[in-house]
Amino acid sequence: QKEVEQDPGPLSVPEGAIVSLNCTYSNSAFQYFMWYRQYSRKGPELLMYTYSSGNKEDGRFTAQVDKSSKYISLFIRDSQPSDSATYLCAMTFGSGGGADGLTFGKGTHLIIQP
C-alpha cells in the first residue's frame, strides 16, 4: 500500500461546478497537509496547507482534513477554466508549507469545461 493514494483522473467538470479532490494516506504520523496546483511545464505552487482536522477556507478553495479517517479533500467552488491543472496533495511529518521533505500523491488532472 502506497503512503498517499490519489486518483490521477482526469476529472472533467463543467464551469461553475463544485470540484472535490481527495487523498487518503496510511501513516498517522503525518501532521501537515498541503494542496499544490501544477500547470503544464511549471513547478507546483502551494494552494493551501492545514494542520488540524476540520475545514480551512480561502476564497473559492476549502481544504478539509479528517485525521481519524486519514482522508483529506480540496473543494473548489464556482470552478473556472483557469482552474484546469493537476492538483497534488502532499503531507509531511514536520513543519507546514514544505519546509521538510514532502510525500506527494500522484496528482489529479482536472479539466474545467467552458
Place this chain on the structure above:
Amino acid sequence: GAVVSQHPSWVICKSGTSVKIECRSLDFQATTMFWYRQFPKQSLMLMATSNEGSKATYEQGVEKDKFLINHASLTLSTLTVTSAHPEDSSFYICSAVDRGSVNTEAFFGQGTRLTVV
C-alpha cells in the same frame, strides 16, 4: 511568491555520460533545497535534502554516489546524475525553502525532463 529557477528544462544524454541540473533561488536565500524525482504515472518522490554548506541527506534507496548534490551557496544547488542510464530517465524537480524566514513555504522549480538514450 518567491522564484526558483531550474535549468535545463529538458535534456537528452547518452548512456554513460553525466548530467548536471541547476536549481537557483532568485529572490531569497535557500537554506534548504530538496530534490524530487517523478517517474511516469507515479508520485513526486523525495530523493534528498541538502542544507547549505552541508552534505546532502539521501532518502532510502537513492544512491548518493550516483546522484551528486552540491549546495555550496544560499542560492544554488546542483544535482549531477553520474553515468546516466536509461532507467534514470525521469522528471527531476527541486524545491527551496528559507528556514530563517517566518514563511517556511517551499517553492518549486519548473522541473527538468531527463531522457537517457
